[in-house]
Amino acid sequence: MTASKNQHLAANPYRPWPTRITSIVDLTENEKLFELRIIDDEVRDTFRFDSGQFVEMSIFGVGEAPISISSAPSKRGFIELCVRKAGDVTGALHSKRCGDIIGIRGPFGRGFPIQEMKGHDVLLVAGGLGIAPLKSLINQIHDERHEFGKVTILYGARNPSEVLFRYQFDMWKHRDDFELILTVDEADDSWADEVGVVTKLFDKIEIDSARTYSAICGPPVMYRFVIDEMRKKGMDVDRIFVSFERRMKCGIGKCGHCGVGHQYTCIDGPVFSYWEAMNLQEAI
Amino acid sequence: MGARVVVLGLASDFGCQVQLTNIEDHLLDVLGLIDLSYWQLASSGHMPDEYDVALVEGAVTTDEHVELLRKVRETAAVVIAIGSCAVTGGIPALAGTGDLEGRYEAVYGEGTDVARGRTRPVAVTSVIEVDYIVPGCPIDTGEFLKVLSRVLGGLSDKPSEQPMCFACKTRENVCFFEKGEMCLGVVTRSGCHARCISLGRPCTGCRGIAPEANLGAARDVFEQHGFETARSLHAMNLYNTNEEVAL
Amino acid sequence: MFFRVMDQSRLPDLVRGLAEEFEVVGPVAKDDRYVFGRIEDPADLELHYDTTLLPPKKLFFPPEERMMRFRVADNEVVDDEVYAGPRVLFGVHPCDINGLLLMDNVFMGDFEDPYYKARRENTVIVGVSCTPTDTCFCNAWGTDEVHWGFDIFLTDLGDRYFVSVRSVLGAELLDRHVETREIGDADTEAFQSASRKFKGSFTEELDTSQLPLLLDAKFDSPMWDELGDRCLSCGACSTVCPTCYCFDVVDRLEPDQKTGMRERRWDSCQFVEFAAVAHGENFRVSRASRVKYRYYHKQWGYLSKFERVLCVGCGRCERACLAKISPREVVKALETGGVQ
Amino acid sequence: MPLLTVEHVARIEGHGTITVDVHDGEVRDISMDVVEPARFFESIVVGRRFDEAPLITSRICGICSPNHALTSIKAMEAALGVDVSERTRVMRKLLVYGSYLQNHATHLYLFAAPDFVGLPSVFPLVETHPEVVERALRIKKLGNDLTTLVGGRPVHPITAVVGGFTSEPDPHVLEGFAETLRELAEDLTETVGLFSTFEVPDFSTSGDMLALSSEDDYAIYEGDVVAVDGGWRKPVSAYRDFIREQVLTHSNAKHSMVDGRTFMVGALPRVNASSDSLTQQAKDALRNAGVSAVSRNTFHNNMCQAVELVDAAGRCAGYIDQLLEMGGSTAPVSVAVRAGEGAGATEAPRGTLYHSYRVDDDGIITAGDVITPTAQNLANLEADMRVFAPTVVGLPRDEFLLSLEQLVRAYDPCLSCAVH
Ligand SMILES: Cc1cc2nc3c(=O)[nH]c(=O)nc-3n(C[C@H](O)[C@H](O)[C@H](O)COP(=O)(O)OP(=O)(O)OC[C@H]3O[C@@H](n4cnc5c(N)ncnc54)[C@H](O)[C@@H]3O)c2cc1C
Numbered sequence A: 001m002t003a004s005k006n007q008h009l010a011a012n013p014y015r016p017w018p019t020r021i022t023s024i025v026d027l028t029e030n031e032k033l034f035e036l037r038i039i040d041d042e043v044r045d046t047f048r049f050d051s052g053q054f055v056e057m058s059i060f061g062v063g064e065a066p067i068s069i070s071s072a073p074s075k076r077g078f079i080e081l082c083v084r085k086a087g088d089v090t091g092a093l094h095s096k097r098c099g100d101i102i103g104i105r106g107p108f109g110r111g112f113p114i115q116e117m118k119g120h121d122v123l124l125v126a127g128g129l130g131i132a133p134l135k136s137l138i139n140q141i142h143d144e145r146h147e148f149g150k151v152t153i154l155y156g157a158r159n160p161s162e163v164l165f166r167y168q169f170d171m172w173k174h175r176d177d178f179e180l181i182l183t184v185d186e187a188d189d190s191w192a193d194e195v196g197v198v199t200k201l202f203d204k205i206e207i208d209s210a211r212t213y214s215a216i217c218g219p220p221v222m223y224r225f226v227i228d229e230m231r232k233k234g235m236d237v238d239r240i241f242v243s244f245e246r247r248m249k250c251g252i253g254k255c256g257h258c259g260v261g262h263q264y265t266c267i268d269g270p271v272f273s274y275w276e277a278m279n280l281q282e283a284i
Numbered sequence B: 001m002g003a004r005v006v007v008l009g010l011a012s013d014f015g016c017q018v019q020l021t022n023i024e025d026h027l028l029d030v031l032g033l034i035d036l037s038y039w040q041l042a043s044s045g046h047m048p049d050e051y052d053v054a055l056v057e058g059a060v061t062t063d064e065h066v067e068l069l070r071k072v073r074e075t076a077a078v079v080i081a082i083g084s085c086a087v088t089g090g091i092p093a094l095a096g097t098g099d100l101e102g103r104y105e106a107v108y109g110e111g112t113d114v115a116r117g118r119t120r121p122v123a124v125t126s127v128i129e130v131d132y133i134v135p136g137c138p139i140d141t142g143e144f145l146k147v148l149s150r151v152l153g154g155l156s157d158k159p160s161e162q163p164m165c166f167a168c169k170t171r172e173n174v175c176f177f178e179k180g181e182m183c184l185g186v187v188t189r190s191g192c193h194a195r196c197i198s199l200g201r202p203c204t205g206c207r208g209i210a211p212e213a214n215l216g217a218a219r220d221v222f223e224q225h226g227f228e229t230a231r232s233l234h235a236m237n238l239y240n241t242n243e244e245v246a247l
Numbered sequence C: 001m002f003f004r005v006m007d008q009s010r011l012p013d014l015v016r017g018l019a020e021e022f023e024v025v026g027p028v029a030k031d032d033r034y035v036f037g038r039i040e041d042p043a044d045l046e047l048h049y050d051t052t053l054l055p056p057k058k059l060f061f062p063p064e065e066r067m068m069r070f071r072v073a074d075n076e077v078v079d080d081e082v083y084a085g086p087r088v089l090f091g092v093h094p095c096d097i098n099g100l101l102l103m104d105n106v107f108m109g110d111f112e113d114p115y116y117k118a119r120r121e122n123t124v125i126v127g128v129s130c131t132p133t134d135t136c137f138c139n140a141w142g143t144d145e146v147h148w149g150f151d152i153f154l155t156d157l158g159d160r161y162f163v164s165v166r167s168v169l170g171a172e173l174l175d176r177h178v179e180t181r182e183i184g185d186a187d188t189e190a191f192q193s194a195s196r197k198f199k200g201s202f203t204e205e206l207d208t209s210q211l212p213l214l215l216d217a218k219f220d221s222p223m224w225d226e227l228g229d230r231c232l233s234c235g236a237c238s239t240v241c242p243t244c245y246c247f248d249v250v251d252r253l254e255p256d257q258k259t260g261m262r263e264r265r266w267d268s269c270q271f272v273e274f275a276a277v278a279h280g281e282n283f284r285v286s287r288a289s290r291v292k293y294r295y296y297h298k299q300w301g302y303l304s305k306f307e308r309v310l311c312v313g314c315g316r317c318e319r320a321c322l323a324k325i326s327p328r329e330v331v332k333a334l335e336t337g338g339v340q
Numbered sequence D: 001m002p003l004l005t006v007e008h009v010a011r012i013e014g015h016g017t018i019t020v021d022v023h024d025g026e027v028r029d030i031s032m033d034v035v036e037p038a039r040f041f042e043s044i045v046v047g048r049r050f051d052e053a054p055l056i057t058s059r060i061c062g063i064c065s066p067n068h069a070l071t072s073i074k075a076m077e078a079a080l081g082v083d084v085s086e087r088t089r090v091m092r093k094l095l096v097y098g099s100y101l102q103n104h105a106t107h108l109y110l111f112a113a114p115d116f117v118g119l120p121s122v123f124p125l126v127e128t129h130p131e132v133v134e135r136a137l138r139i140k141k142l143g144n145d146l147t148t149l150v151g152g153r154p155v156h157p158i159t160a161v162v163g164g165f166t167s168e169p170d171p172h173v174l175e176g177f178a179e180t181l182r183e184l185a186e187d188l189t190e191t192v193g194l195f196s197t198f199e200v201p202d203f204s205t206s207g208d209m210l211a212l213s214s215e216d217d218y219a220i221y222e223g224d225v226v227a228v229d230g231g232w233r234k235p236v237s238a239y240r241d242f243i244r245e246q247v248l249t250h251s252n253a254k255h256s257m258v259d260g261r262t263f264m265v266g267a268l269p270r271v272n273a274s275s276d277s278l279t280q281q282a283k284d285a286l287r288n289a290g291v292s293a294v295s296r297n298t299f300h301n302n303m304c305q306a307v308e309l310v311d312a313a314g315r316c317a318g319y320i321d322q323l324l325e326m327g328g329s330t331a332p333v334s335v336a337v338r339a340g341e342g343a344g345a346t347e348a349p350r351g352t353l354y355h356s357y358r359v360d361d362d363g364i365i366t367a368g369d370v371i372t373p374t375a376q377n378l379a380n381l382e383a384d385m386r387v388f389a390p391t392v393v394g395l396p397r398d399e400f401l402l403s404l405e406q407l408v409r410a411y412d413p414c415l416s417c418a419v420h
C-alpha cells in the first residue's frame, strides 16, 4: 500500500507540503513543465511513487488540482509536473516563477503495473496532454531499458505547436531501442512526421500481442478508437491499461467526485485495466 | 497601488452600496487593497476617465444609463454587477411589465414630463457583459468580499448554480411546503445560506432563478402543493421579470 | 456486551450526570420536527422523536468546516488543529448509529480523516430504541438492528430501559451517574417482546434482492429519465442523508488577502458541476444520469468496497425530496421495471 | 451667463444637482433637481399581494429600509384591521432605532463631517484621525447589529411582516446587546461633542416643522402628527388631507406643502416636538451642545441627529430590558383578508414617512401611496437655499457651492426615497 510507504500522509493527508519550484520550461503556449523540490528533508527523502500516480498540487487561496507526476520514480529529490493552463489553479501555477513555493500532497492513486509489465513488450499510446503521466512511465522504461522487450510509443497531438517534450522525442527518434511515431491532426510546413489521428499509426506498427502490455492516456474520446485497434491486433483486455481523468477534491477516496461506475478514480485508479474499465459504467 | 475601483449607482435604492459600507470590520483592510477612485455616495470628486474595476449597482432605466454602461465596459477591465437590480433587474424591473407610460401617469399625473429619456427597466447584465455577479437584494457583505477577493486574485467568477434547498436543509429548516406555504427556494440561486428561510420567511427569489433549476419539475411541485402555476409565476416574477421565466 | 435495567424516572439523573463531564447533544424539538441540539436541561430531550431533520453526521462532519489556516506568501499551513471537545450524543436511533458506522468506513479507513476521526473519538454515543414511521425502511437493509457503534443503548420498555453496554467507558459512565439494576428474566422477556413488536410494525417489506445486478442490467432503463425529469437538482436528498459524505473544498482569503483558510463543505452528486472537468467535459450532464448515480453509488459502488449498502433506510431523503424521489421507489422500480 | 451647477452632489443618497443662476453677484434663481430615476413604486405594488407590499416598498430605500418596511406593514395592518401584540410593538421600535443608529452614524461621520474638516470624504481621516473613523464604524456597526438582531440583516429586514415577526432574537444575545449599548454610550456622547465643535452658519428656516408626537414616548414608531408652528395635532390617517403634493418640471421628486407653506421634517423638528420626552442623557447632551430645543436653524439638524443617538442608546437598552421581562409573543397574528384602506407612518431617520394602501377582497393591492421625508423637505430646502445663497454668494465660487452643498447635506436628503 502506497499510503504506508509515505509516512508524511499519516498525520493529515489533506495537508500540502511546501514545495519549491526549481525549474520551469515552457513547452507550448498553454503547457509548462515544472520541476519541484519538497522543502522538508524528511518528507522529500521518503517520497516514493509509481508511474501513473498523481499529486494534489496546491496553491493556497486558489485551490488544488490533481496532476500526474511526469518524472520517473527513479529521479530522486525532484518531481516534475507537466501542467496545462485550464482554469484557476493551473492558471495560478502558470503565473508562478522559479523559486516560488507551492504545495503538493501525495502521491495518490494506483499507477501502471510496472512489475507486471517487466519482461514484456510495451506499447504506449498518448494523445495530447495524456503524454504527461505516460512520460513518467517512458522515463522509467528508459532508465531500466533492459527489463523490457520491444518498446513502441505512439503520440498524437492536434498540431505541431501542441506536441509536448519535442526536444526529447526528437532525440529518441534516432534510437533503435525505441520505436517512436509522432502524428498531428493538422500539420504545417515544419512537420516532417505523420499526419492524421493516432489510430492511423496502428497500420505502421508490428506488435506481438501475446507478449505486449499497453498503456493509453489521452482525451476521453480517444480511448474507444485506440482500444478497437488494439483489439484488432489481438491484445487481451487485461493487458491494456488506461488512465482516467475525473474531477477530484481530495485524492484519497473521500470527496466522492471522481466516481466512475462503482469505483473511485483517485484510489482505484486513475490507472485501470481495460477489463476493469469495461466493467465500469460510463467509463469509456 | 491597488486596482483603481469606481462604484456606480443606476436606478436602485442604494441598499447594496450601503452594504458595501457595512463591511465595518474589514472596511479598512479592503480600502488598503484598492484605490477607490470614485464613489458618489461616499466622496466628492469626479468620475475618472480611467479605472480598472467598476462596481455597478442598480437597474438600467434611462438612455444615459445605457450610454454610461457602454463606456464603463470599454474602460474597465473588470465589471462587477452587484445586487438584484443589476443582476436580474430586480424590483425596479417590475415597472417594465405592463404599461410603462401608464405607470408614469399613475405616479406623476397626466401630461407632465419629468423622467426624461427613460427606457424599459432592465438588468445591467442585459445591456453589457459583466465579469462577476454578486446577486441578492441586498448583497451579502460576506459574499461580496469573497467575490472581491477572486477579482483581486484574478480568479474566475464561480457563483452558485443550484437552487436553495440544499443550503436550507443544512440549516435544518422545516420546509415551507410542509407547512402549506410556498417557497421559491426550489428554483432560486443559492449562496445566501438560506438566510430568509432560516429566519422564518419563505424565499422570495431575490437572487434570481438558479441556472440549474428544473422549472418544469418545480411547476409540478407547486401544483402538488396547491399553488397554481399563475400564482407561482406571479411570485417568481417579483425579482425575475427580466428573464423569460416559463414554468 | 452486558446489560442493565434502568427506571425511566432515572433518565434525568443520567443526563445531568453526563452533562457534568461532557457537552450533551440530543434530539430537541424544532417547529414540529426534531434536530440534534445542545441539551441544557434533561427536559429538553425528546426521546420519542421520529427522525431528526439532519442526521448526526453534522456533528462529525459539519456542513462547513475549516480544514486549515494558511499564509499566502509562502504557501504555508499555519494551523490544522482539530478542535473536538468531549461530547455525548444522546438518543441516537439504530439507523443513525449504522449510518455512522458506514461513514467510518470512508473516513476512518485508508488515509484517515483527522477531522472526522477526532470528533468521532471524542464522542460517546448513547443509542435509543425507536418506533418505525411510514417512511422508515431500515428493515430492508438490516439496519434496524445495531450491535456495535454505541457505548450505551437504551431500549424502551415502557416504565424502564433495557440498557445494553458496549464499551468500558459506557459502563463507567453508567456506574458513575445513574442507579441501575441487574436484568431479570422478566426484563429479558420484555426486551424480546419489544423487539418483536418493533420488527412487526414496519409498513412494508422491500424486496432488495439482486440490487447491484439490477442496477447494471437496467442502467439504460427509461425509468431514470422519468426520475431525471422530476428531480429538482436541489441536493436536499444528499444533505439530509446520514450516509452521503461527498464534499467540496474551497479556499477563502481574509479581506487583507494575506491569510485564509481551506474549508470543506457538503456537496451533492445531484449538482451539475459535480463531475465536470476541465475543457468543458462533464461525465454526468443529464439529471437522469445524476439521479441514477446516487443510487448506483449507494447500492453498488459502496457495496463493492465495504460489502454494505450505503443507505440505512431512515427515510429522510424521501421526506426531504419535494419531487418525492426515494430509495423505496427506486428499488421497486428496479424490481418491477417502471416508476409510478 | 454664469449658471453654476453641482452635478450629482456627493455624500448624499441618490443623484441630485444644484443649479444656481448668478448675475452680477446676485442670485437670480436656484433649484435642487432630483435626477434620480423614478422606479414607480406606487404603481408596481398594484396587483401584488398585500403581504408583498412591505417587501417591495422596503426597496424604495436601502438606507432606511426598516422604516419603509414597518410603515408599509402599519399601513397594511390599518387596512386589514390587524392588531399586533405589545411585544411586537417594542420589537418594532428597536428596529426603527437600528435604522437611526445606522443612518445617523453614516450621515454624520461619512457624509457631513468631511465638510467641516475640509475633506472630500471620510477616507483621509483614516490616516489622520483613526480614532474618529473607528468610532464612526463602531456606531454604525451597532446600528447594523441591532437591525440584524431584530430584522435579520442590516438592510431590508426579513423578519418583520404584517402581524408580527417571523423570528425572535435569542434572549441571551439580546441581553448581551443591551450590555454593548451601555458600553458604547460614551461614543455617542462624544459624537455630540465632536459636532458641537463644528461651527455652523446662523440661519433660520422659514417653513413649519412636522413630526410625530405621542404622550408617553419619544415618538418614532407611532403617534399623531403635530405642526410646531401651526400648533395643530392630526391623526396619521388624515395625512393626504394636510400634506399637499405637487409635481414639478425640474425634478423627478414631488414637492409638499402644509397650510400653504413649505415645511421641514427630521431630527430637528422631532426634537422641537418632543424634547421633553428625550432621555435625561440626551437632554444633557443637547444642553451641553448649546442647542436650544426650539432652534429653527436647519444646520442644527445634524446636532439633533447626534442627540438622538444618545437618546437611542438608553432607550434601546430599556426596550431590551422590557422584552426580557414582558413575555408575550411576536409570532405573526393571523390576518383575515378583506377589502380595506389604511395609512401608516413612522419617523424615519430623515423624518416622517407615510404609506397608504387599498386592497381588494382577495388581499390584492389596488392603490398605494408613499410620501417620504425628503419629498416633504425638498420645497423647504429650496426655500432655505434661496434665503441662504445670497448670504454666501460673495465667497469664492468653490466655497460658495460647497456652502450650498453643506445646506443640502444638513437635510440629510435621500433622493432615491424622494423619487421612489
Ligand atoms: C488523475 C488526474 C491527473 C491529471 N493530470 C494532469 C496533468 O498531468 N497535467 C494537467 O495539466 N492536468 C492534469 N489533470 C487535469 C487537472 O487536474 C485539471 O485541469 C485541473 O484540476 C483544473 O483545475 P483549475 O483550477 O485550473 O481549473 P478550474 O478553474 O477549477 O476549472 C476549470 C475546469 O476544470 C474543471 N475541474 C475543476 N476541478 C477539477 C478537478 N479536480 N479535476 C478535473 N477537472 C476539474 C472544472 O469543472 C472546469 O471545467 C489531471 C486530472 C486528474 C484527475
Ligand code: SF4
Binding pocket: B164, B165, B166, B168, B169, B173, B174, B175, B176, B177, B183, B184, B185, B186, B194, B197, B203, C236
Ligand atoms: S422549498 Fe424552501 S423551505 Fe423547502 S427546502 Fe427548499 S428552500 Fe427550504
Ligand code: SF4
Binding pocket: C230, C231, C232, C233, C234, C235, C236, C237, C238, C270, C291, C320, C321, C322, C323, C324, C325
Ligand atoms: S432527488 Fe429529490 S432531493 Fe435529491 S436532488 Fe432530486 S429533487 Fe432534490
Ligand code: SF4
Binding pocket: C237, C240, C241, C242, C243, C244, C310, C311, C312, C313, C314, C315, C316, C317, C318, C327
Ligand atoms: S438514502 Fe435516504 S433513506 Fe437511505 S440513508 Fe440516505 S437519507 Fe436515509
